[in-house]
Amino acid sequence: MxxxxxxxxxxxxxxxxxxxxxxxxxxxxxxxxxxxxxxxxxxxxxxxxxxxxxxxxxxxxxxxxxxxxxxxxxxxxxxxxxxxxxxxxxxxxxxxxxxxNDTEKMTFLLFGRNWVEHSLRKDTTKKNLLTTLDLLNHFRPSIEFEDITYTFLLDFEDFMRQRMYETNTIAKHMRQLRTFVNEAIKRGYIQPDEYPFRKYQIKTTQSKHSFLLPEEIRKLEKLELSSCPKSLMHSLKAFLFCCYTGIRYSDFVLLNESNIVTIKGEKWLIFKTVKTDTSNPQLSSSASFL
Incomplete structure (x- = not known):
């Protein structure tokens, strides 16, 4: 032939x-x-x-x-x-x-990627979902819909723990896996009575957020880095800028000169946040850092 x-x-x-x-x-x-x-x-x-x-x-x-x-x-x-x-x-x-019949040819990972691409979710959400799919691919490159069982969830959790993932990071990936499973059920790839998360409990821990005191930030302002690589100075300025303005790093990396607007003689930082897609104008006394 x-x-x-x-x-x-x-x-x-x-x-x-x-x-x-x-x-x-x-x-x-x-x-x-x-x-x-x-x-x-x-x-x-x-x-x-x-x-x-x-x-x-x-x-x-x-x-x-x-x-x-x-x-x-x-x-x-x-x-x-x-x-x-x-x-x-x-x-x-x-x-x-x-x-x-899609169930004869469609794998779980292929279904997931196809669903993410055609979903109306935000790009940041899509990126997080695709990260979970990539992790699943490392865990088991070939995954059929019938493979997604309670035991599979336990094995996947153990796989992440062996890679030293924190409890809340594991919880994030398990929630996103649950999203894919729910979509697969809606589309008939998995039967509702075979829902693997019925007995599985997603575990979380209380996050501990550390912060700098005002005097510590002032020390960073005065930190002398002239003898160090310029990249360190750029990183320090970026960090201080985010401290002063309260913006997320994901928003900071997208800023450019067009986001600084002069209104009545004062410089304003105007941008849309990546996470919420809302406008966030603020008086920028730290615009010189950009």
């Missing part, structure tokens, strides 16, 4: 949707015949590297590229299974690949 060749194709119809994005498809080619299979992933033209057939300049490019690789691997696996059975597989059979 002649081999089927698979490759990624972007915007085959040369048309963008209302969001300015186009579909990524897989082209299956054999004996001068082709069919195209939808991956369900859309990106805008600037986010596609046609030369290397990869997603670029996308906040989740690494995860999406992994999804595309796994998608092609699944197609190749279908071809390999037909070879082993001695059955000739028609290219047209791949056209319905995405419309077959």
């Amino acid at each position: 002649n081999k089927i060749y698979f490759r990624l194709v972007y915007n085959r119809k040369k048309k963008l949707n209302k969001s300015g994005k186009a579909l990524i498809q897989v082209e299956a080619y054999r004996n001068r015949k082709k069919v195209y299979i939808s991956t369900g992933i859309y990106v805008n033209p600037k986010q596609w590297d046609n030369h290397h057939s990869r997603i670029i300049q996308h906040p989740h490019s690494e995860e999406l590229n992994r999804m595309l690789e796994e998608f092609i691997l699944q197609l190749q696996w279908e071809e390999l299974k037909s070879w082993k059975r001695g059955v000739y597989i028609n290219l047209s059979a791949f056209k319905t690949f995405n419309h077959q």
